[in-house]
Amino acid sequence: MRVMHMAAIIPLFGLLLAAAPVRSADLSEQTPIVVDVDLGSKGGELVFRPNTLTFEAGKLYKLVLHNPSGSKHYFSALRFASSVWTRKVEAGEAEFKGVIREIEVKPGGEAEWFFVPVKAGTFELMCTVPGHAEAGMVGKIVIR
Numbered sequence: 001m002r003v004m005h006m007a008a009i010i011p012l013f014g015l016l017l018a019a020a021p022v023r024s025a026d027l028s029e030q031t032p033i034v035v036d037v038d039l040g041s042k043g044g045e046l047v048f049r050p051n052t053l054t055f056e057a058g059k060l061y062k063l064v065l066h067n068p069s070g071s072k073h074y075f076s077a078l079r080f081a082s083s084v085w086t087r088k089v090e091a092g093e094a095e096f097k098g099v100i101r102e103i104e105v106k107p108g109g110e111a112e113w114f115f116v117p118v119k120a121g122t123f124e125l126m127c128t129v130p131g132h133a134e135a136g137m138v139g140k141i142v143i144r
């Protein structure tokens, strides 16, 4: 009796598996959601614009860091950086793969950070150039 039940269940299970939709498990193959942020301003203000960034876990983002100012700035959010999976960073003619901790953008420069947030939380963002955070170059990043 027991053997007959198993014989009836196994083909059914196979049918369910065959009917499951085929979906790519490769999150890095998504089309990235583009988010732009300015580090500093043309007028020399020590700000991030916008100063609050919100991301959703599991989606691929392309965060474009622009520096329209005349001095270098850092995008530094260490706890945030360890809560995302970095696909790559593109800057100039180079592409960087691996764990990213912080990014410095030179005057007039730009960097593109491709990542998938993996852990929810609220994180502090700051520029680590001496005096900049104190002058207001701070922000907040939310992963939900």
Ligand SMILES: [Cu+2]
Residues within 6 Å of the ligand: 040, 046, 072, 073, 074, 127, 128, 129, 132, 137
């Ligand atoms: Cu700065």
